[in-house]
Amino acid sequence: MTFTEDLRRENDDIFQAIFNHPFVRGLGEGELQDDAVAHYVKADYEYLNTFMQLYGTAVSQSKKREDIAFFQGQIAFVLGDEIHPHRNLCDYIGVPYEELKGFPMPPTADHYRTHMKSVATEGLLGKTIAAMLPCPWTYQEIGRELKKEFAPETNHPFYEWIEFYANDSITETTDYLLKRLDEEAEAASLEDRQLMKEAFRKSCQLEYAFWEMSYTKEDWPVAEGVLK
Numbered sequence: 001m002t003f004t005e006d007l008r009r010e011n012d013d014i015f016q017a018i019f020n021h022p023f024v025r026g027l028g029e030g031e032l033q034d035d036a037v038a039h040y041v042k043a044d045y046e047y048l049n050t051f052m053q054l055y056g057t058a059v060s061q062s063k064k065r066e067d068i069a070f071f072q073g074q075i076a077f078v079l080g081d082e083i084h085p086h087r088n089l090c091d092y093i094g095v096p097y098e099e100l101k102g103f104p105m106p107p108t109a110d111h112y113r114t115h116m117k118s119v120a121t122e123g124l125l126g127k128t129i130a131a132m133l134p135c136p137w138t139y140q141e142i143g144r145e146l147k148k149e150f151a152p153e154t155n156h157p158f159y160e161w162i163e164f165y166a167n168d169s170i171t172e173t174t175d176y177l178l179k180r181l182d183e184e185a186e187a188a189s190l191e192d193r194q195l196m197k198e199a200f201r202k203s204c205q206l207e208y209a210f211w212e213m214s215y216t217k218e219d220w221p222v223a224e225g226v227l228k
């Protein structure tokens, strides 16, 4: 069994919990509360900015051109393509995308950002990838699960969102990161492999928590204006 096959098996509890989360179910069923969707898009716009910064960090930790090319391509992918699922959600709630940008991250999103950045500062590409991987991997599986269960037609309110994450481009992202993490884990010390596992699981936990944050419209105790 490869390192990432192990990871997937050891974290299946969280993957299953994500598939069953009411926000994710709502995407499949085509019905979500508008303010929960707005909360998600506000936080996710900022989250994806952090994610692009992490690709930049990954470039700085890369020794091979193939990796550098991949990571810079992923920045372009987030900038140019991953706006489509957000636009789908904006259309659903009838709010222009522009109005949902620039808000402070709620506590869970902020925690997720800090976790990924702190792992990345350790300087080892394998750890950086381990912390980043749950992002594309869980969404790819969510997309596939929802497509299989709900078989959405083009008139489904979240058709574009589901298609985006069920389709090949996100699979290419995930597959490359899986391959590279397996290689880096193979070459790493036992201790670093353990730290990669911990970084990966915490990101999985925070993926679940991100859905929960959106569903419950989690905010700072004394509001900083996320909901305003």
Ligand SMILES: Cc1ncc(CO)c(N)n1
Pocket: 044, 047, 048, 134, 135, 136, 139, 207, 210
């Ligand atoms: C929080 C989060 N995880 C994963 C993805 C998929 O890129 C996303 N857009 N947001």
